[in-house]
Amino acid sequence: MLKVSAAEFQRNIGKYQDIALREPVAVTRNGREGTVLISADEYRDLHKNYRRVMRLEDFTEEDIRAIENARPSPESKAFDHEVED
Template identity: 65%
Template sequence: MLKVSAADFQRDIGRYQDIALREPVAVTREGRTSTVLISTEEYMRLKRRDRQVLGLDDFTDADIEALERSRPDPAAKAFDAEVPR
């Protein structure tokens, strides 16, 4: 991902818009990424995934077996207190 300062972004916004059609452009302010510019197509792809609802019929037998065999990372135990019992 290309990183560019907010000042450089403002000076040449057209250039960075063109680049964002091919790859994300991170805009930084005081050395920290504040925003990311992406193409409309990428944004729409991400929004579709955000709303995707899967039913059991969407999983293969192999998917279900893999889920049944999976175990949480031991580091995840740190979050046990956040789950009501």
């Protein structure tokens, strides 16, 4: 990801808009990233795939049965230590 100061970004906004069509551009202030410019297509993809919160009423009976019947894979045992007290 390209990093650019806010002052440089303001001086050459068109340049960085063009770059953002290919890769994210992080805009920094006092050396810290504050914002990231991305293409509209990338934003739409991120927004479309963002997790959404569902209420219990949003689940179908089939969804609930699938959750109740779900079992972890044997490989998941490798992470048991992360939830132990």
